[in-house]
Structures are given as C-alpha cells and as structure tokens.
Amino acid sequence: MTGHSHEALxxxxxRCEHLAEPLGIDERSPLLSWRLAxxxxxxxPASCRVLVRDEHGTTVWESGEMxxxxxxxxxxxxxxxxxxxxxxxxxxxxGADGAGAEASSWFETGRFGAADWRASWIAHDPxxxxxxxxxxxxxxxxxxxxxxxxxxxxxPFDAPDAPPVRARIYVTARGLYEMRINGRRxxxxxxxxxxxxxxxxxxxxxxxxxxxxxxxxxxLAATLADGWWSGFVGFDPRRLGAHYGSFPQLLAELHxxxxxxxxxxxxxxxxWSARRSPLRYADLLKGECLDLRRETPGWDRPGFAGDxxxxxxxxxxxxxxxTASVAPPVRAxxxxxxxxxxxxxxxxxxxxxxQNFAGRVRLTVRAPARGARVVIRHGEVLDEDGxxxxxxxxxxxxxxxxxxxxxxxxxxxxxxxxxHGFRYAEVTGxxxxxxxxxxxxxxxxxxxxxxxxxxxxxxxxxxxxxxxWGQRSNFVSVPTDCPQRDERLGWLADAxxxxxxxxxxxxxAAFFEGWLRExxxxxxxxxxxxxxxxxxxxxxxxxxxxxxxxxxxxPWHLYRTYGDERFLERNLDAMxxxxxxxxxxxxxxxxxxxxxxxxxxxxAPAPTPREVVASAYFARSTDxxxxxxxxxxxxxxxxxxxxxxxxxxxxxxxRFVSPDGEIExxxxxxxxxxxxxxxxxxxxxxxxxxxxxxLVEAAGPGPxxxxxxxxxxxxxxxxxxxxxxxxxxxxxxxxxxxLYPLRHGATTVWxxxxxYTPERGFxxxxxxxxxxxxxxxxxxxxxxGVAGLAQAPGSxxxxxxxxxxxxxxxxxxxxxYESVRGTVRTTWSRAGGELRLEVGVPPGAAATVHVPTGDxxxxxxxxxxxxDAAGVTVLGTAPGTLLCRVTSGDxxxxxxEPPSTVP
Numbered sequence: 001m002t003g004h005s006h007e008a009l010x011x012x013x014x015r016c017e018h019l020a021e022p023l024g025i026d027e028r029s030p031l032l033s034w035r036l037a038x039x040x041x042x043x044x045p046a047s048c049r050v051l052v053r054d055e056h057g058t059t060v061w062e063s064g065e066m067x068x069x070x071x072x073x074x075x076x077x078x079x080x081x082x083x084x085x086x087x088x089x090x091x092x093x094x095g096a097d098g099a100g101a102e103a104s105s106w107f108e109t110g111r112f113g114a115a116d117w118r119a120s121w122i123a124h125d126p127x128x129x130x131x132x133x134x135x136x137x138x139x140x141x142x143x144x145x146x147x148x149x150x151x152x153x154x155x156p157f158d159a160p161d162a163p164p165v166r167a168r169i170y171v172t173a174r175g176l177y178e179m180r181i182n183g184r185r186x187x188x189x190x191x192x193x194x195x196x197x198x199x200x201x202x203x204x205x206x207x208x209x210x211x212x213x214x215x216x217x218x219x220l221a222a223t224l225a226d227g228w229w230s231g232f233v234g235f236d237p238r239r240l241g242a243h244y245g246s247f248p249q250l251l252a253e254l255h256x257x258x259x260x261x262x263x264x265x266x267x268x269x270x271x272w273s274a275r276r277s278p279l280r281y282a283d284l285l286k287g288e289c290l291d292l293r294r295e296t297p298g299w300d301r302p303g304f305a306g307d308x309x310x311x312x313x314x315x316x317x318x319x320x321x322x323t324a325s326v327a328p329p330v331r332a333x334x335x336x337x338x339x340x341x342x343x344x345x346x347x348x349x350x351x352x353x354x355q356n357f358a359g360r361v362r363l364t365v366r367a368p369a370r371g372a373r374v375v376i377r378h379g380e381v382l383d384e385d386g387x388x389x390x391x392x393x394x395x396x397x398x399x400x401x402x403x404x405x406x407x408x409x410x411x412x413x414x415x416x417x418x419x420h421g422f423r424y425a426e427v428t429g430x431x432x433x434x435x436x437x438x439x440x441x442x443x444x445x446x447x448x449x450x451x452x453x454x455x456x457x458x459x460x461x462x463x464x465x466x467x468x469w470g471q472r473s474n475f476v477s478v479p480t481d482c483p484q485r486d487e488r489l490g491w492l493a494d495a496x497x498x499x500x501x502x503x504x505x506x507x508x509a510a511f512f513e514g515w516l517r518e519x520x521x522x523x524x525x526x527x528x529x530x531x532x533x534x535x536x537x538x539x540x541x542x543x544x545x546x547x548x549x550x551x552x553x554x555p556w557h558l559y560r561t562y563g564d565e566r567f568l569e570r571n572l573d574a575m576x577x578x579x580x581x582x583x584x585x586x587x588x589x590x591x592x593x594x595x596x597x598x599x600x601x602x603x604a605p606a607p608t609p610r611e612v613v614a615s616a617y618f619a620r621s622t623d624x625x626x627x628x629x630x631x632x633x634x635x636x637x638x639x640x641x642x643x644x645x646x647x648x649x650x651x652x653x654x655r656f657v658s659p660d661g662e663i664e665x666x667x668x669x670x671x672x673x674x675x676x677x678x679x680x681x682x683x684x685x686x687x688x689x690x691x692x693x694x695l696v697e698a699a700g701p702g703p704x705x706x707x708x709x710x711x712x713x714x715x716x717x718x719x720x721x722x723x724x725x726x727x728x729x730x731x732x733x734x735x736x737x738x739l740y741p742l743r744h745g746a747t748t749v750w751x752x753x754x755x756y757t758p759e760r761g762f763x764x765x766x767x768x769x770x771x772x773x774x775x776x777x778x779x780x781x782x783x784x785g786v787a788g789l790a791q792a793p794g795s796x797x798x799x800x801x802x803x804x805x806x807x808x809x810x811x812x813x814x815x816x817y818e819s820v821r822g823t824v825r826t827t828w829s830r831a832g833g834e835l836r837l838e839v840g841v842p843p844g845a846a847a848t849v850h851v852p853t854g855d856x857x858x859x860x861x862x863x864x865x866x867x868d869a870a871g872v873t874v875l876g877t878a879p880g881t882l883l884c885r886v887t888s889g890d891x892x893x894x895x896x897e898p899p900s901t902v903p
Contacts, residue, residue, distance in 0.1 A: 007039040009095040009843055011048075013818070014105035016089075017326065018509040018562070020448075024110035024170070024206025026324040028081055031564060033073035034091050034103060035822045036843040041871040041889030044069035044844040045093045052078060052089040060087070070799050070844040072821050073563065083112040084168065084255065110206055111170060114319035119267030121174070122312040123224070123249040124151035124274035142289065145232070145397070147281035150225040150417065152299060153250055153312055155272040159218050166257040167213050169220075172204035172322065175248025176227035176282075176417045181212040182219055183301040189329040190443055191284075191419065194477040194514075195228040195490075197534040198244045200521040203325040203514075204251070213256065220266065221300035224248040225282035225417035228477075228534075232285040235394060235486045236538025243537055249315050251322075273309035275299075280403075282417035285396040285486050290413060292405035293370065327514035328446040330476055332359070336440035341433055348426065349433040350388065353440040356380055356423040356748040356771050358473040358483035361400070362414040362439040365430055368404025374413065374429030376400040378422035380484055380770040381745075384761065388426045391765035396486040398422070402429075419443050421473060421484030421771050423747065444472045447506040448818075453782050455813035459739050460730060460782070466741075467776035470748045471498070471505055474773050478515055478534065482751065482769035489532040489539060490515065492550035493599070494774045497711045499554055501779035503561045504817055512558055513567070519551050520574045526584075527577030531596060542596035543578075545614035546708045551578050552621040556628060562820050563797020568628045575625045576637060582618050583644065589651040591618040601669045602774075603752055604706030605736055608673075609665040612656050613708060616673035619648040623677070649679050661687025668695050669709030675720065676712045689720040701728045703736050703753075711777030718785050718806060726785060727808030730778065738778055741770075749776035787815030789826045792848060797821060801847035803839050807898075821845050825890075828852075830897050837893040841886060848875070849884045853895035856882040860894045 013035040016022050032050055036043075048071050050063040061078020081087065090104035111117065126148070169186060171179050172193045179186035187207045194203055225231070226248055232241040253267040278294040281287075298304045339354035351361075361376050368374060378398040379388040390398070398420045402413040425440075427433055453464045474480045478490035479498075495515070502508050515533065522535035529548035532539050543551075555571040558564070585594035591614035600610045626641035652674075656664040661684040663670040671692035674680050680688055695704070696717070703713055714726035733739045736753030744756055751769035756762050784790035788805030791798050798819035805813065805828045812829035822842025829836050841847045851859050851866075856877045861869035866884060872891070875883040880898040 009038040009043045010101040011091050011093045011103040016107035023108045024324050026110045030076050037822055038843045042887040046096045047094045049092045050074050052087055055086045081109050083109055085109050110324040117319040119251050119253045120269050120314045121249045121251050121316045122268045122272055123315050125313045126247045128310055144281050145286045147283055149276040150279035150282045152223050152277045153272050153274050154221040156219050157266050159215050161215050162259050164213050164256045165259050167210045169207050169209050169254045170204055171252040172202050173250050174245055175229040176225045178223045180221040180300045184212055191330045197521050201323050202321045204322050205325050217302040219302050222250050224250055231283040234536050239537045270314050272312040274312040275309045284418050287397050287399040288415035288418045289401040291403040327511045331446040332441050334442045338435050338438050341435050347431050348428045351425040351438050357442050358421050359441045359443040360415050361425050362441050364437040365411045367408045370406030372404045374402040377426040378420040379424050392768045394486045445475045445511050447508050447511050450507050450818040451504045452816045456811035463738050464782055466748050467779040470773035470776050473771050482772050491532050493547040496550035496553045497777045498773045499557050501777050504783045509562045523574055527581035529578050544596040544599045545617045549617045549621045552624050556624045560796050572628050579622050579625050589648045590655055591615045601706035601708045606667045606704035608667040608669040612664055612670050615652050616677055620677040652679050668704045672709050672712040672716050675716050696725055707774040710775050714781035723806040783815050787813045787826050789815040799845055803847050804850040833897050835895050835897045839891045841888045843888045847886050851882045851893050851895050852898045854898045855896040858896040862892050
C-alpha cells in the first residue's frame with residue numbers, strides 16, 4: 001500500500017480503467033481516475049479538469065471544469081480513440097484558494113476488435129514427431145501423465161540498419177505462452193494469457209518490445225504449454241483434462257515502426273518453425289519436467305540453424321473471441337528464503353519456507369549427471385512423522401522434475417508453466433542442498449495492495465497476515481478456492497463472501513472486472529448463473545443459493561467500493577435474468593426448485609435448513625437488483641424488483657419466522673442472514689438478535705457457521721450492540737475459531753475449522769485445504785470493527801466515511817486504506833485511562849466519527865474542546881460514544897476511556 005502526503009491539495013495515483021499506465025486497452029471510453037491528498041483540513045477541489053492528448057501532442061479531449069468537490073474520476077468522451085496509440089492525459093485540480101496542482105499519466109489502446117488482426121493460430125503438428133529416442137531412465141520410467149511435451153516455435157526476420165522507433169507485440173495462446181525476442185524474455189507476465197472460457201473469450205496481452213529488436217537478423221520465439229486449455233483442471237474423474245482443446249496454439253503479431261515511417265507486421269503463420277521442447281510435460285496440476293538432454297542451445301537467438309525443425313501448422317484464423325486483458329497480470333511478486341533445509345535421507349532434503357503460498361521453487365543444482373533426476377514435491381503441511389503430507393492434493397501430483405545432461409556446472413531449475421500451493425518442498429537428488437540453493441517464488445495477480453492493519457494482539461495481527469496470504473495465494477488468474485489440490489476453480493460463493501475483505505486488502509477492481517466477464521459468459525440462456533467461472537464440464541452445474549447469487553452481490557459491492565457505475569451497467573441484465581430464473585422456478589417465493597447442488601452453509605458445524613438459506617439469498621439478490629436498477633435510472637425495473645423483494649420478505653417471515661422471532665432451524669446462520677439482509681419486521685429484530693446472542697454464547701461463545709454465515713457473524717453482532725461477543729469470537733482459540741489454526745502453525749486460513757486436531761489428526765483428505773479464504777472473511781471486521789475504518793451506509797467510493805472503533809480488550813489498533821478517493825486512516829490506543837483516536841479523511845470526503853468515551857465532556861481534538869475544534873461538528877452522544885462529523889484532514893481526539901463494559 002502506498003499513501004501520499006501533501007501540504008497543498010494535489011492529485012496522485014492516476015489510473016485508466018483501474019490500472020496504472022495500461023498498455024493495450026480495448027475500452028473506447030475509458031475511465032480516468034485519480035486520488036487526492038492534502039495536509040489541510042476541509043480541503044476539497046473547487047474544480048477538476050482532464051486533458052487528453054495523442055502521441056503527437058494534439059488535444060483530443062478536454063473535460064471542461066468539473067465543479068463536483070468529490071470528483072475523482074471521469075469517463076473519456078472525446079474524439080474516437082485510435083487503435084494501437086498511446087495517449088497522455090493529465091488532471092488539474094484547483095482548490096478553493098485558486099491554487100492548482102497537476103498530475104499526468106498515459107494509456108495505450110489495443111486492437112479494438114477482431115477485424116484488425118492478420119495473424120493465424122499456429123501449433124506444432126500434433127501428428128508429427130520430431131524424433132523418438134529410446135528411454136534412458138532405466139528401471140524408473142518417467143510418468144508423463146499422458147501429457148505431450150511443451151512446444152517451441154520460432155521465426156527469424158531481418159530489421160534495417162537503424163533500430164525501430166517503436167515496436168509492440170500482441171500475443172495470446174490457447175494454452176500458456178512465454179515469448180522471447182533474440183534470447184530475451186518478453187515482459188514479466190506469468191501463466192499468460194490466463195484462464196478464460198476460451199470458447200467465448202481469449203485475452204491477449206500487449207508488450208513494448210522496442211528495446212529488444214536489433215539490426216540485422218532477429219528471432220521471434222515462443223514456448224507453448226497446455227495450461228488450462230488442454231491440461232488437467234478440476235476434479236471430475238470423467239473429464240480430468242483437455243476441457244477446451246487437445247494441444248496448445250499461439251497467436252502473435254509484432255508491429256515494428258521504422259524511422260522512415262514504414263510499419264512492418266510479422267504475425268504467426270505457416271512460415272514459423274516448430275519443435276517439441278525439453279519440457280517433457282508442463283501441467284498446472286501435475287507439475288513440470290525439464291529434460292536437459294533435449295535442450296537445443298541458441299534456439300531463440302539469431303544464427304540458429306534449426307534444420308531439423310518442422311513447419312508450424314496453421315490451425316485457424318478465428319479472431320472473434322480476442323479481447324484485451326483487463327486485469328493485472330500474474331507476476332512473480334516476491335521471493336521467500338527457506339526457514340530451514342533439513343536432510344531427511346542420503347539425497348533427500350525437506351525445505352520449510354515458513355509460509356504457505358502459491359508459486360514455485362527456484363533450485364540451483366550443481367553438475368547433475370546425465371539422466372540423473374532431481375525431484376521437487378510440494379505440500380502444505382507435514383504429517384505426524386514429520387514427512388511431507390500430500391493426501392489432500394488428491395490427483396494433483398504437484399511434482400517438478402529436472403533430468404540432468406551431464407554437462408557440468410550449475411543449473412538453475414525454475415518451472416515456468418505450473419504453480420503449486422505449498423509451504424514445504426521435498427527435494428530428492430542432490431547429495432547436498434544449501435539454503436542459498438532454494439528460493440520460493442510467489443505468484444499471484446499483481447493487484448496493488450491498498451490495506452494495512454495492525455493491533456496489540458499478536459494472534460489477531462497474525463490472523464490478518466494469514467488472511468492476506470490466502471488472498472494472494474488464490475488470486476491466480478481467477479479467484480480460486482485453493483491453490484494446492486486438483487481443483488483451483490473460480491467458485492462463486494467463496495468469491496462473494498470474501499470480496500469485502502479482498503477489497504480492503506487490495507485494489508481488486510480490474511481483477512474482478514475480468515472475472516465478471518466469465519461469470520456473465522457462463523450464465524445459461526435461461527438466466528442461471530453457474531457455481532464456478534470460467535465454466536467447466538463436470539462442475540458448471542446450475543448455480544446453488546449463495547453461489548449463483550454472486551452474480552448479483554459481487555457487482556453491487558464493487559460499485560459501492562469503487563464508485564464505478566459500469567460494474568452495474570455491465571451486469572444488470574444478467575442480475576435481472578438470475579432473479580427472474582429463481583422466481584420462474586419458485587412462484588410461491590420459497591426457493592426450493594432450481595437450486596443446483598444446494599451446498600447450503602457449506603462446512604457449517606450446525607447446518608441451517610436449505611430453504612431458509614436459499615430464500616434469504618433470493619430476497620437479497622432481488623433487493624440489490626432493484627437498487628442497481630435505481631442507480632442506473634431504470635425505474636421500471638427498480639420498481640418491479642423492489643416489489644418482488646418485499647413479497648419475498650413477507651413470504652420468508654410467514655414461512656420461516658415464528659411470532660416470537662425464532663427462525664426455522666434455530667441456527668446462527670439463519671439469524672445472521674435474516675438480520676444482515678434486513679428480512680425481519682422491525683418488531684422482531686430485537687427478538688431475533690437476542691436469540692442469535694444466546695446461540696453464540698451457548699456455543700462457548702463460538703461460531704457455528706459455514707462459508708455463507710461466517711462473514712456476517714462479527715458485523716451483525718456489532719450491529720446489534722454486541723461487539724463484545726464479536727471480540728470474544730475473534731480471540732477464541734478452541735475449534736471452531738479463527739485463532740485455533742494458528743496454534744498449529746497455520747500461515748494461511750484453513751478450509752475447515754478443524755482441518756487438523758491432535759485427537760483426530762487430519763480431516764478427510766478429499767476436502768481439507770490449508771489455504772482457503774472463505775473463513776477469512778472476518779478480515780472485513782478487523783478493518784471496519786476493530787480499527788473502525790468503514791464506509792457509511794449508502795455511500796459509494798468512500799465519499800462518506802464511518803469511523804467507529806471497537807476496542808474490546810485490545811490496547812491499540814490501526815488501519816489504513818488507499819480508497820479511490822485517497823488514503824483513509826484510523827489509529828486508536830488507550831493507556832492511563834485515556835483513549836486516543838487519530839483519523840485521516842481524504843479531500844472531498846467527510847466522516848462521522850464515534851469517539852469511545854465514558855465522559856463526552858472530556859473529548860478534545862488536538863487539545864481543544866471538541867465543540868471548538870476546526871472542521872468538527874458535534875452531532876450528539878450515544879451510550880459510551882460521542883458522535884462528531886469531520887471534514888477532510890487529519891484529526892487527533894483524546895477522551896476519557898469508556899467503561900470496561902462498553903467495547
């Protein structure tokens with residue numbers, strides 16, 4: 001996370017389509033946005049102005065003066081943007097004092113549709129064999145899992161004597177690719193082009209390769225692997241792999257602009273050559289095998305003969321599915337040194353990286369003998385004998401293999417077309433393994449980190465770190481459920497329950513914009529969302545309650561967080577179709593038909609009746625669809641769904657709620673859904689809240705919720721006036737609890753509350769991930785409840801803030817969040833009977849601040865009685881709290897501590 005501090009009002013953090021300096025966008029009316037900072041209270045723009053120029057310096061659009069003091073974004077509305085063109089833009093912000101400040105950035109357009117493409121899809125001829133060698137492994141045959149080797153493609157071309165003035169390459173694959181020019185890697189994207197439903201949409205990437213092209217002979221080269229296209233994905237034993245195709249294919253175009261004005265275009269076609277690579281297989285689930293004996297040095301550089309290479313085959317010229325990538329790419333974002341390297345055999349070592357993560361191992365091997373194997377196996381935990389535990393990987397081998405060629409010297413082995421979820425790596429082969437020989441390489445979509453949280457309880461702070469690592473590990477192309485076993489699917493429920501936490505931890509606007517395209521694309525013609533996106537044969541069932549509803553809940557939350565109405569514009573029709581689907585199958589308004597596999601409150605210790613869960617979500621989705629329609633001015637649709645939502649709520653109460661407020665099933669999740677989704681009549685809310693409290697207290701106090709209820713637990717308890725219970729649950733250490741896994745060394749959030757217990761050992765390996773994020777949805781309340789950093793109800797884009805810390809038994813807490821408007825900060829501490837609360841509000845925003853205190857008259861702001869403080873308006877009091885409204889700026893409140901009974 002990066003915050004900015006300025007004495008005077010100034011813009012910073014410029015974005016186009018929620019990305020910093022995007023290269024190759026297809027949006028013709030992109031959103032241009034910025035954040036604001038100021039060291040002065042009450043600062044807000046008197047006006048903002050945006051100017052866009054093309055690469056010749058010609059102004060193509062000027063927004064004019066925008067007088068909205070909270071404006072931090074505008075959609076381009078100038079002359080039609082040209083394809084493959086870089087535009088520079090600047091925003092000027094003028095304060096009330098007339099002083100102005102500027103910031104500038106750029107974006108570059110892409111291909112704007114299919115008509116502009118000339119390249120063909122090419123591949124290694126799947127029917128052709130380069131060579132066939134006798135096996136050299138002796139008695140130990142290599143298990144290739146039925147996979148074919150990755151392939152290499154190359155094409156030489158000549159360049160004039162002068163270097164180009166500009167060069168761009170546009171690349172994608174059915175499968176995974178790595179491009180190279182003259183022996184140097186193009187870009188830093190990993191696992192590109194990412195996972196989409198290739199039948200509907202294939203992302204392409206744009207790279208600036210001006211500096212890679214020399215004079216004379218040049219070589220374009222690529223390696224292709226199966227990836228999601230033709231490799232193993234998911235867990236359906238009837239369809240383990242090749243869900244979209246049977247072999248990978250490449251599409252690429254290099255555009256070179258010369259000083260004399262000529263543009264040369266070199267695309268993939270039949271003039272390229274192909275050969276199977278030394279990667280005997282490369283699969284996301286099985287792993288990767290590099291056989292150095294099959295290496296052909298210099299294949300990606302000028303001067304390579306390539307006489308035994310075969311002509312590439314053209315497999316098609318279909319460009320219709322091609323769209324520019326909209327999400328930040330997967331990158332190698334950090335490296336981890338081993339905590340320990342332990343010898344466990346003559347040639348076997350166990351490496352502990354000290355952190356469960358998604359990525360790969362980089363291994364240095366000294367002089368591997370010809371045919372000798374180095375094997376890296378991956379696992380999340382150790383069994384009770386201290387050995388690598390892999391039962392929970394199911395059919396995922398998660399094993400990488402290096403086969404030596406006997407040439408001597410050091411070899412660095414780092415797989416390129418696979419990734420694993422692991423903390424431990426077992427390395428077999430080297431007689432000696434030093435700590436410096438092993439590095440953990442962390443992979444995930446490079447979403448900018450925006451949130452920071454810390455508190456006085458080391459366990460709670462560690463929990464936050466575990467939640468963050470779970471998010472990193474599972475944001476790999478799509479929001480996956482877990483990174484280790486044979487699944488890694490984009491489950492909709494996991495994503496929607498964790499989204500509020502995810503949005504606070506990182507800027508995920510562009511990431512989820514890309515995934516929502518898959519959610520919409522997977523929707524059936526009759527309006528039914530699926531359970532996973534991209535859809536996949538065998539698990540693309542009819543969407544279950546809470547799963548399919550993500551197609552409504554996710555766009556709504558993104559709109560509220562980022563203030564971008566396009567999240568609603570692009571999804572409202574799909575939202576309406578989903579609600580209509582459920583209604584059509586359930587005209588009596590109790591959702592019991594068309595429920596798909598109906599996972600209910602998945603993995604809950606106390607199951608909630610399925611019709612209660614389903615009908616609550618039916619009401620929620622209908623209500624949010626009505627609100628979305630109202631935001632977009634579609635008043636007819638808004639009225640239709642608002643009326644339907646009221647009818648569903650009425651039916652919910654008639655069918656599931658007793659006159660004394662008891663909800664059928666009498667479970668924590670039942671009450672949480674009813675209270676969080678505002679399903680109960682006003683007179684029954686206190687009774688339902690009382691019963692929820694009784695159930696929580698009777699459990700220890702403890703949680704008895706699963707995936708759908710867990711994220712609501714602390715916020716609802718807080719909302720009904722029992723943050724003390726939320727704190728008690730947060731700091732509980734017996735299972736089920738968030739802190740219990742920490743007692744057993746967890747560095748990420750587990751899939752199950754009791755994934756391991758000393759009494760029973762490991763839970764059923766068929767479903768026991770140690771790196772999930774669904775139960776980590778408590779992270780939202782760490783920011784909003786413990787630290788008190790929240791957006792006010794009804795606000796969008798953090799225009800109105802709610803600062804309401806819940807100290808509980810903690811001594812201090814702090815949080816910062818880089819919102820679309822600017823940095824929001826809260827810090828509180830208490831000592832010696834005094835509570836201190838510091839608040840930072842970005843320009844153009846305002847905040848309602850709840851100062852916890854037992855004596856409202858004791859409250860000071862920067863040493864001044866609060867009623868006299870600049871920028872502060874006292875609103876009144878509530879039990880244990882003084883309410884104030886503040887304008888933008890930094891504030892420092894002090895007060896007598898609240899009574900110990902008031903959190």
